[in-house]
Amino acid sequence: MDFTVIAHAVEVDHGVKRVSMRFIKKYAAPERQRLSAELCHEISRELEKLGLITLPRRLPTSENEYVFVLSKDGPLGQAVALASKLAALDQYGENRMPWLFDNHPGIKERLLS
Secondary structure (H helix, E strand, C coil): CCCHHHHHHHHHCCCEEEEEHHHHHHHHCCCCCCCCHHHHHHHHHHHHHCCEEEECCCCCCCCCCEEEEEECCCHHHHHHHHHHHHHHHHHCCCCCCCHHHHHCCCHHHHHCC
16 A cells, blocks of 8 residues: 555645545555455554544545545644544543533544544
């Protein structure tokens, strides 16, 4: 898997790029018919090695879906990483600020990896 093209696109677009899963699959496994959950998890790990994270955190298996690829060290990437940690704490009943997710319904599922 060579995601340097995606990493460069994120860098050029100041830390955020919206890409289709079809585009990601083209660089991950062009010979495969479909994206599996296991392949999507492997893609996430490879992107993380390049200093990138995705939103939603768990990549969809549909090639018709779009995701945001973010620079992990950028302000937006750091905010998503922090929000993901809060979502995980909320899932375990340990979130000290539960009203955050009350004000933003639906975001928690996108943040959990």
